[in-house]
Amino acid sequence: MEQTLALTNPRAARPEAGVGADRLAELFDAHHLRLYRLARRLAGDPEAARDLVQQTFLRAARRPAALPTGEPGGEAWLVRTLVNLCRDRHRRRRVRQAAVLPRAVGRGSDPEARAVARATVAVALAALPPRQRAVVALHYLEDRDAGDIARLLGLARVTVRWHLAAARRRLRQILMPEADT
């Protein structure tokens, strides 16, 4: 942890970095952890999540002028970039996961039930298009309301609600099979 904290304060070490570097470092310090969590939910595996976060900040570093000023704008820019990168990755791969038969999500706290739950949720999230996946992650796992999600993703509020409804239908089939029988 000390190593991380020491590394997250590069401005004192490099005063020539400039205002753009300061802004970039501030955004990195403030958001890299939650961006990683979001990427982890969007991408499924840790390696892909790390790659997505790195690509996001690389894109910001290559185009510092594209970063909006102000905290909400910077956060929204990073989230949108991450989701767009996830969509690009999704398009490139075009590999649909094999139709793993969904199992009821374990309700117990034992490791086996937890592993089953994670696998099932991973299948359910992978069944969604990347943007719907982002909406689901922000709504159900980060407790953000539709207005906040709309701001972060640059969408209209009604579009967010549409994505949520569509995702809910799909998730119900996988995560709540008993409700459809």
Next chain:
Amino acid sequence: MSTRRTRGEKHEHVEDVLRRRLRLGDPAAGEEGPDGGTVAAWRRAMDEARRAAPRGPRGMAWLPRPLPLAAAAAGAAALAVLAWLALPTAPPEQGVQKTAVVDPAPAAATPGTWEQTETAQAPDRSSPPAPPAAARGEFLAPAPGGTAPSVASGPPAAGPGPEASRPVPRGPRLLQLVAPGGTRLVWTFSPDFTLPDQGDST
């Protein structure tokens, strides 16, 4: 006691179950996040990318936004239109049709005199601007039958001789200007076009 749920209650129930099950299998749950080495690697890569980003007048980093291709195309089109409008031409007269062609062999054209263009009797801008050093003007003889001639001829008699001695062409008359770059401007005068100052010259 009925156990049937209303539509709203059912929606709430589905929301609640989905939320709980998603959180139970949250891929990011229980993770501490990236370790220090990963964060350091991210930061290094970010700094290198920022240093490698083009800056200054030779790069694009000075632009607040990347220039869209459509805007660049529109700008080029506007410049082309401005360049066309900036050509030294007189305003079109009634009965005069102006065309422009690129002469593949401008050297073959016979130079003439600019005085011929003044016979068009244009208003204030009728007299052509001072031509470039290599610009040439000439009359082209009308082809028999009223078609454009294929070979340029010399200027018609424009001297102070008697007006009656000037041959009156029956077909369309052409006036051509050859610019230094090889661009040729051709005015086509209809046979009915008359010059108001004819006969006034002394």
